[in-house]
Amino acid sequence: SVHSSWLHGSAAPPLPQAKFFPPVEGVMLPTGSFKDRVAFITGGGTGLGRAMTTTLSQLGAQCVIASRKLDVLQKTAEEISSQTGNKVHVVQLDVRDPEAVSRCVDQVESLTGLPDVIINNAAGNFVCPSERLSPNAWKSITDIVLNGTAFVTLELGKRLIQSQRGASFLAITTIYAESGSGFVVPSASAKAGVEALYKSLASEWGRYGHRFNIIQPGPIRTKGAFSRLDPTGEFEKAMIGRIPTGRLGTPAEISNLAAYMSSDYATWMSGAVIRFDGGEYVSMAGEFNELRRVTPDQWNIIGMMTRSTKGS
Amino acid sequence: SVHSSWLHGSAAPPLPQAKFFPPVEGVMLPTGSFKDRVAFITGGGTGLGRAMTTTLSQLGAQCVIASRKLDVLQKTAEEISSQTGNKVHVVQLDVRDPEAVSRCVDQVESLTGLPDVIINNAAGNFVCPSERLSPNAWKSITDIVLNGTAFVTLELGKRLIQSQRGASFLAITTIYAESGSGFVVPSASAKAGVEALYKSLASEWGRYGHRFNIIQPGPIRTKGAFSRLDPTGEFEKAMIGRIPTGRLGTPAEISNLAAYMSSDYATWMSGAVIRFDGGEYVSMAGEFNELRRVTPDQWNIIGMMTRSTKGS
Amino acid sequence: SVHSSWLHGSAAPPLPQAKFFPPVEGVMLPTGSFKDRVAFITGGGTGLGRAMTTTLSQLGAQCVIASRKLDVLQKTAEEISSQTGNKVHVVQLDVRDPEAVSRCVDQVESLTGLPDVIINNAAGNFVCPSERLSPNAWKSITDIVLNGTAFVTLELGKRLIQSQRGASFLAITTIYAESGSGFVVPSASAKAGVEALYKSLASEWGRYGHRFNIIQPGPIRTKGAFSRLDPTGEFEKAMIGRIPTGRLGTPAEISNLAAYMSSDYATWMSGAVIRFDGGEYVSMAGEFNELRRVTPDQWNIIGMMTRSTKGS
Amino acid sequence: SVHSSWLHGSAAPPLPQAKFFPPVEGVMLPTGSFKDRVAFITGGGTGLGRAMTTTLSQLGAQCVIASRKLDVLQKTAEEISSQTGNKVHVVQLDVRDPEAVSRCVDQVESLTGLPDVIINNAAGNFVCPSERLSPNAWKSITDIVLNGTAFVTLELGKRLIQSQRGASFLAITTIYAESGSGFVVPSASAKAGVEALYKSLASEWGRYGHRFNIIQPGPIRTKGAFSRLDPTGEFEKAMIGRIPTGRLGTPAEISNLAAYMSSDYATWMSGAVIRFDGGEYVSMAGEFNELRRVTPDQWNIIGMMTRSTKGS
Ligand SMILES: NC(=O)c1ccc[n+]([C@@H]2O[C@H](COP(=O)([O-])OP(=O)(O)OC[C@H]3O[C@@H](n4cnc5c(N)ncnc54)[C@H](OP(=O)(O)O)[C@@H]3O)[C@@H](O)[C@H]2O)c1
Ligand SMILES: NC(=O)c1ccc[n+]([C@@H]2O[C@H](COP(=O)([O-])OP(=O)(O)OC[C@H]3O[C@@H](n4cnc5c(N)ncnc54)[C@H](OP(=O)(O)O)[C@@H]3O)[C@@H](O)[C@H]2O)c1
Ligand SMILES: NC(=O)c1ccc[n+]([C@@H]2O[C@H](COP(=O)([O-])OP(=O)(O)OC[C@H]3O[C@@H](n4cnc5c(N)ncnc54)[C@H](OP(=O)(O)O)[C@@H]3O)[C@@H](O)[C@H]2O)c1
């Protein structure tokens, strides 16, 4: 258990049922679905952001990726565009700084024009007991996740409105945004804030041609998330053990979902919150799900016991 | 674990923190809060229904309790009214039968007049893998829980509307009504249906002077619930282990909440769903809550690991 | 308003912003995505069920559609398979009858073998003040929607488990399943029950290779839904007026979503509930959304008023 | 409508059904329920905070109220303690400043010792189209509501843990925290963040003897809220028109609820979110609730129309 072996973690194997749920790595949407479209992805240099950028680029989009580490962005941009043949631009950006956000959007305007697709994916997170959180630790997360997302969204939104341009906005949150979770409390709070922001703007800015949707991912192995959230590797085993589909998700899978939600096939989708987690959330939350450990023979006995009780 | 010792279960002790959360057994509302009021409680002969009836009776209500077992009802009624000095009436009723419901309300009208307070508490449930459920097993639960609640609520509602009488309706559901849960699927579905029924009528029948609210209890030991849901006693330990307040709830606690919600102090409460579970639901649902098992020393090491990662 | 002109309704025009949200009618998934797959769709003869069947058939699935009206099913089956070149089978079925469900699955087994894709789409509904609902009216809806879905799902699930076969289950519910709604109360309750059923089985039956997901559609014009829910045509205008994307959805759009969710691209999706409603739900639910009626000039004045108050 | 008459608003009358839902102004809990307890209330000088402080003080608590305006706090403190006979302390505090929060808790410790009851009630809000929000306007709200609540909660929590003291934490959020809402977007986001914070800590800090709960109030007339959210008074009429109980809430009502949730009667309540809004939320959110405008005669005709359709 976590207690004894947490220091010697390693990638955990999938459960037997995972054979029924093989991940598909190929791109789902028709070729050219994002032709003549511009996509702007925060945190597009790594992990899920990189994967979503790759998919949009394969589908014909001109992409702009933005985050703090310019070298990482550049390397990613080159790799993706050499693979897809479509241009990937980079802009250095710390989303916490509203003036930097404004300058970044200036740059985007001159590089590609305003985007048609916006994905707010940049985030920070780490595991920590809440009694050890300083005010600065709290703000280090909420400033990126909540304020950063708001600054990017409001700045782009205003300029799109000014230009009478429609757009699709997507935010990547997490399955614990709704339930909350101990030990990742700044992230839980900030992601919940992002969800309210997107649901609110879905209502308010539809009239300007904007739609706003959310993906709540379950665990998908990326260097960023797993090094900060499961540094010992031990937690992964526990997660897989309770995921009904018996495995982690893959970056390609979430990218296909994100591309769909950002595409013209989903122009009627707004204000939606899509949990994409292999079933982990419902599996954790349901009070009697632990009974999956009971064996068929034990169920036979329990059946007899409860039937006799019912008759009492 | 459930696996090895499930046959030899026994009442599990509370967690250490339970000392901070002692249950109060006394009645909360002012004496006479339900004077001149009539309360109708289904399943009022046993368990939580009996406890809520006792509290309302202590507060001055004339109560009517209804369920299938007349002898159980009569014994309860006598015990309560000898304790409180207020009359408790009994009506035999199988809530699955709409004609029986109509006759029951006739009886109530002649015994006490139409009720001011209605508590839909009757229910059935048992644990069972869903692949073992026959259509009849499915219906045995949904007929009581969903159709039964609907028949009682619609019949009383119609007559109250006819008589231009206001009323407070309360339904007792469960914490897994929203999330669903394996192994109690007919109950989860039927209770979710009850919640939608009550939220819907809160909207629709406010204009007739009716309010509708819901309590979702977590685990409270009653003979009925625990014999059918945890016949081996093993599951209780697991539940307590994940309840933040470290103990089961008590019938007196839920009775005080139910009395408050049914009282004039809560005339502005309608369409509310109150989870009352010692924190169990959020504790199960939050993805990282298992980290409560990590020790302070381990956190020190994790802190160093994630800090060094952040700098990368 | 509904009051004065409800008798002379007619199809309402979209809002201006709908130009930003044009529906795509083409099929989204790659050709052959459902090759060698069998799909079973209840209520597949009409409306949304027919549209989803058409899309799956175009993508290579062998489909079986089932409902009460054999002639309607047959006409649909012929039209679809002549269009797509893939076989569409029909089975007469009243989902309320568990024995008929069992016989239906026998037939499916001999026609096509057990299905890989199951869509529970059959439903009944009508608008009615709840005080006018008889017990039979209540049951006429819940028997189809909740019990019918349960019977179909449990019967197919058991046989798939027996055969160690994986499958994707999808249920079509509605945006008011969570909030409830007056005037469609049996439907709201039964659909909420279906959602709990599907979330529960997502947890429980993952181990058998099954996944369970839900679409909550907003208003999509079909003869079935609109004739029973908006017989006067008046309500449509009000709905469109509050839909942020400014128009109704189309059968093709929900079919692309349903096909995605049922496909191998979504093998990691389970226990998900996808609201697909043009933003209607968040728009109705948000307390201040009515302020969309305030004009820019009025906002200028309000801005001055609240600023001066803040300084007080 | 809002359009034409928004400048000439005035307090709107209740709906007829409000006669069934009269507010009770008296204190609900038994005298002395908070004897020897210390309660800390942010924003306790005005509005709902003042009302909750009054109730706790009447029930025997020693209260400490904290906000920016020392004069307002002092006036309130004197008025309450002269009414109740129990001491009310004041501490000047801007919750946005973590060092000020730390100094404030120092003061509380020396004045009364650490509190047993904490109510996070301080907030800011104003109505504004989101495209008019500057980054500073955004932060002016989220800094108070989300960061302020976090700073107060974390600081008090840490010290209570250090001292091995239990406590009850309550946060006042809003009914649009879950759904989001246009025109109050920073508030919606920040309040959603507060809810996640409280649900998370309910899970995590139960082991330290702390419980965390939330009230989501609907509209209750206070100078603060109504001057900033409905400066023209016009919106009030629309709100009352859709509240099933037909009236606004009162400060006394929410105070009785808050006192209950903070009392020993509710030691088993943690992680709960109580909507207290007269039914407004479910009434707005339910798709068909607008049909309340249909008259009985019109229903007769609709009934005939839908029945004939069903037979088709
Ligand atoms: N992987 C999972 O299992 C999982 C689960 C749930 C949710 N998510 C969410 O998925 C998203 C992507 O996560 P990931 O797993 O791909 O991790 P990741 O690789 O660490 O991605 C985070 C990205 O955010 C960027 N970023 C961080 N701070 C920034 C700032 N101040 N300004 C601009 N950009 C900043 C980072 O780039 P720089 O360092 O260059 O700034 C990085 O590219 C996140 O929103 C995360 O919360 C992931
Ligand atoms: N205890 C818990 O931990 C817990 C947790 C969550 C929810 N709940 C809910 O709390 C409520 C009370 O449960 P409990 O724990 O007090 O169990 P209980 O003692 O078994 O109560 C169930 C009651 O329902 C009555 N009932 C059953 N079928 C009926 C029918 N067809 N017609 C009329 N009455 C019927 C029973 O009386 P007869 O046999 O005489 O008909 C019995 O009095 C239930 O709604 C339950 O779902 C309890
Ligand atoms: N259209 C919308 O705006 C909308 C919005 C929200 C949700 N939905 C949902 O979408 C689904 C499809 O609705 P729709 O708009 O396409 O309406 P529809 O054309 O009336 O579809 C209902 C289907 O259910 C079948 N059905 C009804 N009772 C049955 C029974 N006892 N046994 C077997 N099949 C039965 C009907 O076929 P037979 O008459 O041949 O039995 C019919 O094909 C429904 O679940 C509905 O609740 C629709």
Ligand SMILES: NC(=O)c1ccc[n+]([C@@H]2O[C@H](COP(=O)([O-])OP(=O)(O)OC[C@H]3O[C@@H](n4cnc5c(N)ncnc54)[C@H](OP(=O)(O)O)[C@@H]3O)[C@@H](O)[C@H]2O)c1
């Ligand atoms: N009334 C309603 O209808 C309603 C509805 C939903 C939710 N609520 C919530 O109920 C709570 C109370 O609202 P209310 O209606 O009573 O309005 P209110 O009288 O304006 O209360 C807000 C309080 O917050 C304090 N505050 C503001 N900024 C602060 C800061 N930076 N540091 C410390 N204290 C600060 C204010 O005091 P100072 O100015 O002295 O700092 C004031 O006492 C709020 O959380 C509000 O969101 C109210």
